[in-house]
Amino acid sequence: MSLMHEPGVTTFELPSDTDIQIRRTVAAPRALVFDCYTKPEHLPNWMAGPPGWRMDVCEIDLRPGGAFRYVLRGDGDAELVLTGTYQEIDRPLRVVSTETWGPGWPETLNTLTLTAFGSHTMITTLVRYPSKEARDAALQSGMKEGLEAGFGTLETYLAGVELPPVPDMRLELVPVPVADVDRALAFYVDLLGFHLDHDVQPGTGARVTQLTPPGSACSIVLYKDLPGLDLPPGTLRGLHLVVADIHKSRELLLARGVPMGAVDDLGGILYAHFADPDGNTWLLQEIPPRA
Incomplete structure (x- = not known):
């Protein structure tokens, strides 16, 4: 069983020549973290890109074979479009999807795994690139800084939202x-x-x-x-x-x-x-x- 990482600390590992593994533990229940990664009502509130940017388009068809499309915009004409296709959905445990940032960037295979530790959730993302060169180019693109900032925004957002309450249920x-x-x-x-x-x-x-x-x-x-x-x-x-x-x-x-x-x-x-x-x-x- 995986051991929980220290909350608030992002770790980056290179398990192979083509992979980047990112881990972060947040103080929130697993089902809520899953929803924040997969629902349009949550995602634009924290995955908006660098400071001053916003997510203007968040389209999600959450099913195997379904697609997603995010459009992030900054000052002037600055724009970043992320698209991909879902390969596997296992709520609230795992999401496997492809992803591309647009022209000039290769398609990756991303595996999001959520592990519950009491009231905390460890977020593990494995990003697989088509080559070592593509992986290394991503590492030099400011990817780490962007993910670090995104996790900070996610933690702030999670502190202000809750899952719907659980109704009383009697086993009859x-x-x-x-x-x-x-x-x-x-x-x-x-x-x-x-x-x-x-x-x-x-x-x-x-x-x-x-x-x-x-x-x-x-x-x-x-x-x-x-x-x-x-x-x-x-x-x-x-x-x-x-x-x-x-x-x-x-x-x-x-x-x-x-x-x-x-x-x-x-x-x-x-x-x-x-x-x-x-x-x-x-x-x-x-x-x-x-x-």
């Missing part, structure tokens, strides 16, 4: 695919002691049965042939049921007829495995205070 249901709802109900209700909340047939041939484990705020839904949920029966793995005393809980479930595995100690956290009649697997979990 975990779908459990089964082949025979009645057989599954006999296991979950009669053996495991789950509470049967609802058992409905919407009229489409599907059947939806909601159950809640004792003491849980989250429920499961047993289903068969439910549109939009196409997991084969028995393919769900590793659902966790947290208990206060795993040994006592295991003995109680064994007494009710649930086939339980042994208790395993994985670094101080205790687990015991079992499966429903379809093969969907569950884990009792106990996290002792010492863990």
Whole structure:
């Protein structure tokens, strides 16, 4: 895993004869940094070029095969046009694109990678040139000074913007695919002691049965042939049921007829495995205070 670079410091490395790798760590969440690199409402506010310049045109078609075009203008007739095509988009992790600054400059392949470190994001840009001569010419063009200034403007801009707030979200249901709802109900209700909340047939041939484990705020839904949920029966793995005393809980479930595995100690956290009649697997979990 990459180690976070010192915030506010830009580093330039030459990993090969044709590459320049630039790194900068900023105090902002990764998703916001990604948006500042890829959305027209953000980009002109910080990628405007030298002091006194502005970005008058910011056109972005953010998809593989889509193009971008930036027009930067300074005093008088000074103008710089940047164009390119997106090769790969993986929000909020990575953007791969071509880029050219116009006549006289070769096309480069740029890979932007964003690595999250808590509330900070490390920005890594790998710029690949067609030749060592082209790479060296870029280094002599004032590229370092321009990128340094741009990062400073980006940090100032990031300090004043935020991502949209996250809504409250309550995990309500975990779908459990089964082949025979009645057989599954006999296991979950009669053996495991789950509470049967609802058992409905919407009229489409599907059947939806909601159950809640004792003491849980989250429920499961047993289903068969439910549109939009196409997991084969028995393919769900590793659902966790947290208990206060795993040994006592295991003995109680064994007494009710649930086939339980042994208790395993994985670094101080205790687990015991079992499966429903379809093969969907569950884990009792106990996290002792010492863990």
